[in-house]
Amino acid sequence: MATYNLNINGKTAQVDVDPATPLLWVLRDHLKLVGTKYGCGIAQCGACTVHIGDGAVRSCQIPVSSVGEQNITTIEGLSEHGDHPVQQAWMEVDVYQCGYCQAGQIMQASALLKHNPNPSDEEIEATMSGNICRCGTYTRIRKAIRLAADKSQNS
Amino acid sequence: MTLIRTKIGRRSFIRSSALAGGGLMLGFSWFASCKNAEEAEAVLQMPDEWFEINGFLKIGNNGVVTIMSPNPEIGQNVKTSMPMIVAEELDVDWNNVIVEQAPLNTDIFTRQLAGGSQSIRQGWQSLRMAGATARQMIIGAAAQAWGVPAEEITTNAGQIKHEGSGKTAGYGEMAAAAVNIEVPEEVKLKEISEFKIIGTSRKNVDGPKIVTGQPLYGLDYQEEGMLIAMIEHPPAFGMKLKSFDEEGVKAMPGIKDVFSIEVYPDDYTKLWADATVFDELVVVVGASTWEVMNAKKALKAQWEPFEEYKDAYDGREQIVPAGLENTSEHYNKLETMGAKLAKVVRRDGDPEAAFKNAARVIERRYSCPFLAHNTMEPMNFFAHVTDEEAKLIGPIQTPEYMEKSVSARLGLPLEKIDIQMTRQGGGFGRRLYGHFLVEAAVISKKMNAPVKLVYSREDDMTYGVYRPSYLATYRAAFDENNNLTAFHVRAGGIPESPLFANRFPAGAVDNYLAESWEVGSNISIGAFRAPRSNFIAGAEQSFLDEVAEEMGKDPIDLRLEWLAKAEKSPVGEENDYDAARYAGVLQLVKDKANWSTEQPGVHRGVSAYYCHNSYVAQVLDMTMEGGKPVVDKVTCAIDCGIVVNPDAAVNMAEGGIVDGIGHAMYSGMTFKEGEPQQSNFDRYRLIRNSEAPKAIDVHFVENEIDPTGLGEPPFPPIMGAVANALYRATGKRHYHQPFVQERSLKG
Ligand code: FES
Numbered sequence: 035m036a037t038y039n040l041n042i043n044g045k046t047a048q049v050d051v052d053p054a055t056p057l058l059w060v061l062r063d064h065l066k067l068v069g070t071k072y073g074c075g076i077a078q079c080g081a082c083t084v085h086i087g088d089g090a091v092r093s094c095q096i097p098v099s100s101v102g103e104q105n106i107t108t109i110e111g112l113s114e115h116g117d118h119p120v121q122q123a124w125m126e127v128d129v130y131q132c133g134y135c136q137a138g139q140i141m142q143a144s145a146l147l148k149h150n151p152n153p154s155d156e157e158i159e160a161t162m163s164g165n166i167c168r169c170g171t172y173t174r175i176r177k178a179i180r181l182a183a184d185k186s187q188n189s
Numbered sequence: 190m191t192l193i194r195t196k197i198g199r200r201s202f203i204r205s206s207a208l209a210g211g212g213l214m215l216g217f218s219w220f221a222s223c224k225n226a227e228e229a230e231a232v233l234q235m236p237d238e239w240f241e242i243n244g245f246l247k248i249g250n251n252g253v254v255t256i257m258s259p260n261p262e263i264g265q266n267v268k269t270s271m272p273m274i275v276a277e278e279l280d281v282d283w284n285n286v287i288v289e290q291a292p293l294n295t296d297i298f299t300r301q302l303a304g305g306s307q308s309i310r311q312g313w314q315s316l317r318m319a320g321a322t323a324r325q326m327i328i329g330a331a332a333q334a335w336g337v338p339a340e341e342i343t344t345n346a347g348q349i350k351h352e353g354s355g356k357t358a359g360y361g362e363m364a365a366a367a368v369n370i371e372v373p374e375e376v377k378l379k380e381i382s383e384f385k386i387i388g389t390s391r392k393n394v395d396g397p398k399i400v401t402g403q404p405l406y407g408l409d410y411q412e413e414g415m416l417i418a419m420i421e422h423p424p425a426f427g428m429k430l431k432s433f434d435e436e437g438v439k440a441m442p443g444i445k446d447v448f449s450i451e452v453y454p455d456d457y458t459k460l461w462a463d464a465t466v467f468d469e470l471v472v473v474v475g476a477s478t479w480e481v482m483n484a485k486k487a488l489k490a491q492w493e494p495f496e497e498y499k500d501a502y503d504g505r506e507q508i509v510p511a512g513l514e515n516t517s518e519h520y521n522k523l524e525t526m527g528a529k530l531a532k533v534v535r536r537d538g539d540p541e542a543a544f545k546n547a548a549r550v551i552e553r554r555y556s557c558p559f560l561a562h563n564t565m566e567p568m569n570f571f572a573h574v575t576d577e578e579a580k581l582i583g584p585i586q587t588p589e590y591m592e593k594s595v596s597a598r599l600g601l602p603l604e605k606i607d608i609q610m611t612r613q614g615g616g617f618g619r620r621l622y623g624h625f626l627v628e629a630a631v632i633s634k635k636m637n638a639p640v641k642l643v644y645s646r647e648d649d650m651t652y653g654v655y656r657p658s659y660l661a662t663y664r665a666a667f668d669e670n671n672n673l674t675a676f677h678v679r680a681g682g683i684p685e686s687p688l689f690a691n692r693f694p695a696g697a698v699d700n701y702l703a704e705s706w707e708v709g710s711n712i713s714i715g716a717f718r719a720p721r722s723n724f725i726a727g728a729e730q731s732f733l734d735e736v737a738e739e740m741g742k743d744p745i746d747l748r749l750e751w752l753a754k755a756e757k758s759p760v761g762e763e764n765d766y767d768a769a770r771y772a773g774v775l776q777l778v779k780d781k782a783n784w785s786t787e788q789p790g791v792h793r794g795v796s797a798y799y800c801h802n803s804y805v806a807q808v809l810d811m812t813m814e815g816g817k818p819v820v821d822k823v824t825c826a827i828d829c830g831i832v833v834n835p836d837a838a839v840n841m842a843e844g845g846i847v848d849g850i851g852h853a854m855y856s857g858m859t860f861k862e863g864e865p866q867q868s869n870f871d872r873y874r875l876i877r878n879s880e881a882p883k884a885i886d887v888h889f890v891e892n893e894i895d896p897t898g899l900g901e902p903p904f905p906p907i908m909g910a911v912a913n914a915l916y917r918a919t920g921k922r923h924y925h926q927p928f929v930q931e932r933s934l935k936g
């Protein structure tokens with residue numbers, strides 16, 4: 035057991051856990067931030083995607099001991115009022131079916147747009163192919179990303 | 190005018206009551222405490238008082254309406270579409286509606302089950318009736334208050350009006366009096382032309398919560414003092430627990446206990462929603478998921494092969510054979526059985542003679558592997574069981590059935606079992622089988638504490654309840670003029686047959702033969718999105734493509750020709766489809782896909798199928814890029830009667846299409862010595878974003894037929910469209926799923 039002070043969604047959170055505990059389970063079990071989902075535990079599905087700094091990472095693969103003082107953003111902290119352009123686009127397109135994968139999809143998509151505000155269709159598909167949607171909402175995910183990108187381009 | 194007797198399910202309308210500040214159904218503490226409830230309040234002014242008009246809805250004194258969504262939500266969007274139907278007949282503004290997941294209450298709600306694409310179809314009348322009855326009672330209250338005849342009162346979007354006197358009021362003002370109005374014996378339903386909500390696209394009511402990561406799912410549920418439990422099941426089908434060593438594991442950090450449980454004791458009679466298979470499990474319980482996962486890895490358990498045994502089910506017995514099975518042997522068995530005479534299920538005319546006298550016969554065999562459902566949210570359930578009662582919270586498609594199972598297993602009366610439904614991270618049939626709910630209950634009882642049972646992805650994928658492995662043999666006979674003279678299907682599987690003997694082209698062919706066979710297995714199986722259809726549709730629709738080619742006909746025209754015959758002069762009595770509606774979707778897809786116009790480089794496959802009361806036809810456009818097939822576009826035509834929530838219906842169709850392409854092309858579960866060879870998404874391949882169609886174009890037949898379901902129907906036929914397009918694109922027919930790694934078959 036060791037104590038960690040994590041910077042999550044603009045706040046500091048203290049946890050006392052085994053250093054090997056993946057960030058995913060620290061978020062879900064210890065900090066009650068359950069928006070980040072468990073899907074596979076082996077970096078294959080993307081359900082657990084969060085941001086560390088500006089980059090999208092699979093939180094099931096990040097031991098809490100390796101996070102340090104880096105800024106972590108989860109779906110709960112992506113925007114204060116649920117109005118990040120990607121969240122808005124998701125609602126406008128009504129992307130989700132069961133919705134379980136969508137926090138990961140949104141975190142992956144928002145990181146993509148941060149680095150590449152106007153991605154090509156191929157870039158969208160390639161980046162989003164690490165995130166499984168078992169319900170098959172892929173065409174809507176692409177459409178929502180396109181919409182969010184176009185809106186930010188025009189604003 | 191449609192009048193409807195309110196008698197059916199009348200019990201739900203008897204008790205009306207006023208509820209102060211929020212009322213009976215506040216939802217779960219953990220879920221209700223989330224930020225989003227406050228957000229909803231910020232948008233909609235909450236009433237000071239709620240009046241429960243009937244079990245389906247309550248009206249606030251300010252006119253805000255709460256509508257209960259009775260059925261489990263697994264992603265099919267009934268949580269939005271079912272309340273829309275109530276709101277329509279109640280005649281309220283959808284923006285003034287709050288939707289809540291209803292409690293499990295079979296006195297009020299009928300069929301609280303997600304399965305068979307039946308929620309909307311079977312809920313249609315009772316949902317309309319609930320709304321219309323409440324509206325009638327509001328009108329009754331206004332008539333009394335104003336001293337005018339009820340017949341002269343009209344409503345519009347939550348407003349009541351009496352033209353003659355010029356009196357108006359909002360529903361909220363009459364809600365208190367409405368609870369004392371006698372429940373009408375008969376109510377008038379709206380004409381379809383009067384619909385204002387049904388037939389218009391409304392956004393998913395949980396959307397804002399989904400995009401902000403609010404706790405919605407079973408796996409998200411937490412409670413003070415709750416422990417985490419995980420199971421270790423036998424590593425192979427055909428094995429059972431021999432012994433295990435808990436000592437070292439118990440001492441690991443965070444671990445509270447390690448023990449084995451009997452999920453279903455020998456004297457327990459299973460109900461249909463209790464999946465058969467691993468009746469004894471090792472359980473690890475601890476403080477946190479990660480600690481329990483680690484302890485589970487350290488656990489040393491010994492397993493041994495079991496002997497053949499009988500499983501007692503309610504009304505039937507099932508023999509579970511011994512043995513450790515292999516996929517290669519499965520395919521050998523399928524091939525052997527497929528080559529033998531089997532049980533004749535339907536015979537029209539004299540097919541045997543027609544085949545004997547044929548100028549030419551074609552015969553093709555199709556097969557598919559076992560599939561795991563792989564819902565994104567793995568199996569899980571919360572349970573808190575005491576000596577007196579059991580509270581269970583989580584994702585389950587069959588709460589009504591599992592209430593009975595848990596009651597029988599724990600020996601607690603039915604009314605002491607409280608099952609609460611969460612939003613579910615996918616269902617696809619997997620959560621029809623609630624053994625995990627029984628497991629959670631047994632573990633909680635043993636621990637005497639609230640427990641959340643969590644399956645790892647590996648536990649989930651290797652547990653079973655799979656889509657069976659099937660094989661179908663099709664034969665067609667032709668005369669010297671290339672006319673079809675007979676049609677033969679012989680289909681079977683491990684351990685059940687996929688055959689629907691009375692579906693198209695039965696009814697359209699004079700000489701028709703259908704045979705069915707089965708091979709026993711101890712690998713557990715269950716319903717998987719569009720059971721049986723999910724294989725046989727693709728096989729049949731691929732074969733029809735070859736028949737059309739043999740006859741030198743356009744594949745759509747050939748189907749239309751046969752359907753015209755089935756409509757005008759059907760062969761046999763029991764054809765379970767409506768030929769005109771079937772032809773209707775083919776006509777529509779032909780038109781919308783510009784079927785008659787060839788595009789260079791685009792290879793097209795068509796498919797059409799009827800299941801779960803709905804009709805679907807699809808055209809799939811494929812191009813080849815760098816030697817790899819790419820699905821450019823799918824055009825889809827659907828007849829599911831009245832479409833309640835069009836954009837959500839399109840979403841379901843898109844999902845079914847992507848799912849079908851994925852499973853036809855990429856997915857499969859194989860076994861070695863009984864052991865599932867794929868246990869996570871590194872080896873079990875699911876379709877990815879870049880493999881999904883570039884575009885999907887969905888169209889609905891417009892009619893006024895009562896609505897039927899959409900969760901399943903768009904899924905099965907697309908597999909045939911993929912196979913047919915692949916043939917045009919590559920010149921090679923594909924018979925064995927998954928097509929990317931087609932097993933090589935002799936013969
Ligand atoms: S749970 Fe981390 S990638 Fe699947």
Ligand code: FES
Binds near residue numbers: 135169565614
């Ligand atoms: S919406 Fe269900 S897994 Fe993506």
